[in-house]
Amino acid sequence: MPKEMNTDQANLDQHLKMQAEQQQIKQNMKHIKHKILVLSGKGGVGKSSIAVNLAVWLSMQGKKVGLLDVDIHGPSVPKLLNLEDRKLQAGGDKIAPIEYSDTLKVISVGFILNNENDALIWRGPMKHNVIKQFVCDVSWGQLDYLIVDCPPGTGDEPLSIVQLLEDPDGAVIVTTPQQLAVTDVRKCVTFCGKLNLPILGIVENMSGFVCPNCNHKTNIFGGDGGKQLADEFETPFLGSIPIDSNMVGSADTGKPFINFNNQSPTAQALNHAFEPLLRSNENNIINNKEQDKMKIAIPLTNGKLSQHFGHCEQFAILDVDLGSKSITNQESLTPPAHEPGVLPKWLADLNVNIIIAGGMGQRAQQLFNQNRIDVVVGAPSEQPEKLVLAYINDTLVAGENICDH
Numbered sequence: 001m002p003k004e005m006n007t008d009q010a011n012l013d014q015h016l017k018m019q020a021e022q023q024q025i026k027q028n029m030k031h032i033k034h035k036i037l038v039l040s041g042k043g044g045v046g047k048s049s050i051a052v053n054l055a056v057w058l059s060m061q062g063k064k065v066g067l068l069d070v071d072i073h074g075p076s077v078p079k080l081l082n083l084e085d086r087k088l089q090a091g092g093d094k095i096a097p098i099e100y101s102d103t104l105k106v107i108s109v110g111f112i113l114n115n116e117n118d119a120l121i122w123r124g125p126m127k128h129n130v131i132k133q134f135v136c137d138v139s140w141g142q143l144d145y146l147i148v149d150c151p152p153g154t155g156d157e158p159l160s161i162v163q164l165l166e167d168p169d170g171a172v173i174v175t176t177p178q179q180l181a182v183t184d185v186r187k188c189v190t191f192c193g194k195l196n197l198p199i200l201g202i203v204e205n206m207s208g209f210v211c212p213n214c215n216h217k218t219n220i221f222g223g224d225g226g227k228q229l230a231d232e233f234e235t236p237f238l239g240s241i242p243i244d245s246n247m248v249g250s251a252d253t254g255k256p257f258i259n260f261n262n263q264s265p266t267a268q269a270l271n272h273a274f275e276p277l278l279r280s281n282e283n284n285i286i287n288n289k290e291q292d293k294m295k296i297a298i299p300l301t302n303g304k305l306s307q308h309f310g311h312c313e314q315f316a317i318l319d320v321d322l323g324s325k326s327i328t329n330q331e332s333l334t335p336p337a338h339e340p341g342v343l344p345k346w347l348a349d350l351n352v353n354i355i356i357a358g359g360m361g362q363r364a365q366q367l368f369n370q371n372r373i374d375v376v377v378g379a380p381s382e383q384p385e386k387l388v389l390a391y392i393n394d395t396l397v398a399g400e401n402i403c404d405h
């Protein structure tokens with residue numbers, strides 16, 4: 001076989017593999033309302049402590065929460081939650097997360113390592129694959145929040161996770177008040193900017209000291225450095241968390257600080273910092289996506305899905321409620337004349353989030369994606385209700401994309 005044909009085939013295989021993976025990620029992430037990454041420029045600033053306390057606090061507010069610890073070289077979440085003896089079980093083709101409580105599911109690299117040093121010998125692609133599996137293959141189910149404890153720094157591993165997560169809400173940056181932290185925060189801010197990842201806010205940890213006897217707080221570093229830093233970078237400032245010896249004790253015993261010390265000034269500072277991530281009024285700093293509701297479009301010919309997207313007579317537009325997994329409204333609309341770019345815009349104006357199609361060319365798919373519409377291809381010629389119910393119940397079997405023009 002000529003060399004170019006081999007390369008073409010390899011490129012095509014690679015492209016199809018990536019497309020299938022992307023589809024799988026979308027499928028697995030579609031019932032997660034909000035995804036928040038916790039980042040820091042360097043290790044040891046309390047990033048994992050903040051991630052764990054945020055996840056526990058959200059679950060204490062009645063939210064369904066997932067905590068994903070991809071801090072490959074220092075997975076501390078199992079220790080912080082006293083889950084160190086737990087190992088992951090595979091059930092079918094999915095990985096079941098560890099249930100810390102009814103409302104908090106946890107996955108950590110720590111659950112798959114035999115000893116702490118195992119991950120040190122992992123090479124880049126292996127790390128990426130582990131992170132990908134945690135996003136693709138974990139049965140997270142319906143979640144209000146997925147909190148991701150990222151590896152420190154702004155290297156390949158945090159990059160992998162940002163790229164793999166579909167449309168995260170943004171990042172919380174954790175820092176400490178030392179001089180050096182300015183450089184670290186700058187790195188994180190640049191990293192988020194390059195990836196179009198919104199910054200939800202900066203948390204200044206280990207700022208000031210709370211006396212274990214009288215609860216009095218002393219500002220060791222003085223002033224409002226964290227706030228000034230956030231102002232400088234034009235990002236929200238979530239708050240300062242004092243050094244508290246009970247926080248170290250909590251980490252050692254695996255009892256989440258916020259759960260067991262909720263009257264202390266440090267717990268109050270954490271409450272105050274986390275509040276804006278939950279609030280659902282117009283001041284909410286996270287996008288209040290109505291992901292319980294979804295609008296799905298299906299191209300139709302003779303009342304069934306049209307395999308030839310470019311020639312369909314009508315579109316079925318179905319409103320679905322993901323909570324009750326039901327169709328709440330259905331109508332058929334005649335599309336405008338088919339010209340490149342017209343349909344994506346028309347469907348975006350109708351607030352459609354997903355299009356289920358038989359065959360569709362790459363270019364058309366890109367145009368839909370640019371209009372924030374996800375595309376499912378390779379669906380069979382069935383009635384729209386049947387396809388939508390299969391889609392929301394994760395039983396839609398998509399075959400080949402037969403019409404690539």
Ligand code: ADP
Nearest residue numbers: 043044045046047048049242243244247248251
């Ligand atoms: P990172 O994830 O940034 O490496 P960790 O969350 O593992 O950092 O925290 C490092 C150490 O600092 C842990 O022993 C933790 O208990 C401690 N720590 C974190 N925040 C505080 C705080 N506000 N007061 C006291 N100790 C803290």
